[in-house]
Amino acid sequence: MSQPPLTPPPAASLPVLLSSSSVYPENCAYAFDLAERLGYDGVEVMVWTDPVTQEAGALDALSQLHGLPIGAVHAPTLLLSQRLWGWRPWGKVDRSLDLAAQVGADVVVVHPPFRWQRDYASGFVEGVAERERRTGLAVAVENMFPWRARNSEMQAYLPHWDLVGQPYPNVTLDVSHAATAGQDPAALAASLGTRVRHVHFSDSTGSFRDEHLVPGRGVQPCGEVLRTLVAGGYRGAVTIEVGTRKADPEQREVDLAEALAFTRHHCRLPDAPVPGGPAASAGA
Numbered sequence: 061m062s063q064p065p066l067t068p069p070p071a072a073s074l075p076v077l078l079s080s081s082s083v084y085p086e087n088c089a090y091a092f093d094l095a096e097r098l099g100y101d102g103v104e105v106m107v108w109t110d111p112v113t114q115e116a117g118a119l120d121a122l123s124q125l126h127g128l129p130i131g132a133v134h135a136p137t138l139l140l141s142q143r144l145w146g147w148r149p150w151g152k153v154d155r156s157l158d159l160a161a162q163v164g165a166d167v168v169v170v171h172p173p174f175r176w177q178r179d180y181a182s183g184f185v186e187g188v189a190e191r192e193r194r195t196g197l198a199v200a201v202e203n204m205f206p207w208r209a210r211n212s213e214m215q216a217y218l219p220h221w222d223l224v225g226q227p228y229p230n231v232t233l234d235v236s237h238a239a240t241a242g243q244d245p246a247a248l249a250a251s252l253g254t255r256v257r258h259v260h261f262s263d264s265t266g267s268f269r270d271e272h273l274v275p276g277r278g279v280q281p282c283g284e285v286l287r288t289l290v291a292g293g294y295r296g297a298v299t300i301e302v303g304t305r306k307a308d309p310e311q312r313e314v315d316l317a318e319a320l321a322f323t324r325h326h327c328r329l330p331d332a333p334v335p336g337g338p339a340a341s342a343g344a
Contacts, residue, residue, distance in 0.1 A: 063123040063130060063164040064102075074290065074327040075101040076320055077131045079260070079301040080113065083312065088112040089122060096126040098317050104132040104299045105163075107156060108141065116162035123163065131297045132167040132200075132258055133160040139174070149173065149180040150187060157195050167198045167258045167296075169232045172217040181218035185227055192230070200257040202232040203248070205241035208268045223252060230257035233289075234301070236272045239264035239280050246284040249292075256294055260301040261286075261323055272303040274315050275322045283326040290327055298323055 078100045080091040087110045095103050103123075105113050112118045123130055135156035136144040145152045156168045170188075173181035188199045204221035207214045215221070221241065223231045233256045238245035249256060263278030264271045275282045286298065300319045304312040 063120060064127050072329045073324045074286075074295065074329070075131065075297045076323050076327075077102045077104045077297050077299040078316065078320075079104045079106060079134070079299050080110075081106040081108070081134070082300055082302050082304060082316060084108075084303075084305055086312075088119070092122045092126045092128060094313065094316065095128055098313065098320055100128065100300075100320060102129040102131040102297065104134060104169075104297075104301075105130055105159075105165075106134040107136040107144065107159070109144065114145075114159070116159055119159075119163045130160075130163045130165045132169055132299065133163070133165050134169040135171075137171040149177055153187075153191065153199070157191060157197055157199070160197055161195065165197075167200050167230075167232075169200050169202055169258060169260075171202050172204060172219065172221065175216055175218050178218070184219070188228060198230040198257045200230045200232040201226070201228045202234050202260070203237050203241070204234075205237050205270065223255075224248070229255060231255050232258040232260060233285075234260040234262075235275075235280055235282060235285055236260070236262045236264045236270055236301075239266050239278070240268060240270045242266075244281070246281045246288050249285050249288045253292060254294075256289060256292075256296070258296055259289065259294075259298045261298050261319075262300070262302045272301060274302050274319045275300075276318070282322070286323065286327040290329060295329075298327055 078095040080088045083091045092103055107113050133156050136152050145155050160168050173184050192199050203223045204217050207216045233249055235245045238248050263273040263275045263280050263282055265278045304315055
């Protein structure tokens with residue numbers, strides 16, 4: 061199936077995608093429509109209970125209708141999607157890779173195994189590498205965080221929630237997850253270096269909750285994260301992954317338009333002209 065190419069926008073910034081999870085509880089079709097109206101460069105599809113997110117033909121039709129490429133597929137490896145596509149973790153990853161290949165996405169985002177998925181975890185590093193060799197797609201493992209409750213902390217992921225020191229050649233840097241783990245996301249971006257293949261972009265106040273705020277509304281050095289990536293040669297996409305579940309439709313549009321403007325401002329490529337209009341300076 062063909063789809064529009066994922067290329068840097070005219071302002072010469074990195075391509076900015078809208079995650080379909082950013083419009084939850086609205087569906088994937090709504091995400092494509094909103095992404096087109098707000099001027100996003102593409103969509104990242106979170107495979108979810110919405111049947112459209114699981115069907116290549118439906119996704120390709122949306123891509124063509126709105127003129128937006130699908131830049132990444134997020135496999136259903138979240139805690140809340142444990143039952144989706146069966147209980148076999150590798151089966152979920154393989155179906156996500158098949159879906160990505162059919163819709164033209166070259167990145168599949170996965171989470172590290174949960175600690176109770178010991179068989180999956182024992183061969184996870186090797187399994188990721190084998191699938192990348194076989195498919196030619198990037199299986200970009202996402203940084204996570206320890207689970208905390210009051211004064212206790214649990215290591216919920218294997219081999220570890222922290223990607224530094226792990227041998228994955230391709231990783232997804234999630235700013236909100238880094239903040240929840242107590243890490244400096246800009247320092248983490250620098251540490252991961254050229255292994256960063258994909259970015260989930262949002263903000264956080266630094267609490268133990270995974271907040272996924274609109275960039276610029278928390279206390280993380282969001283602008284610095286993007287500038288660090290660009291300076292290090294990153295040329296992949298940046299996905300806006302923020303929570304708008306409690307917002308009404310008008311506020312959701314305001315939030316996601318603001319997120320796009322902030323991101324574009326801070327991820328201009330070298331020697332790119334500064335776009336007109338007010339500069340988003342928060343989070344610098």
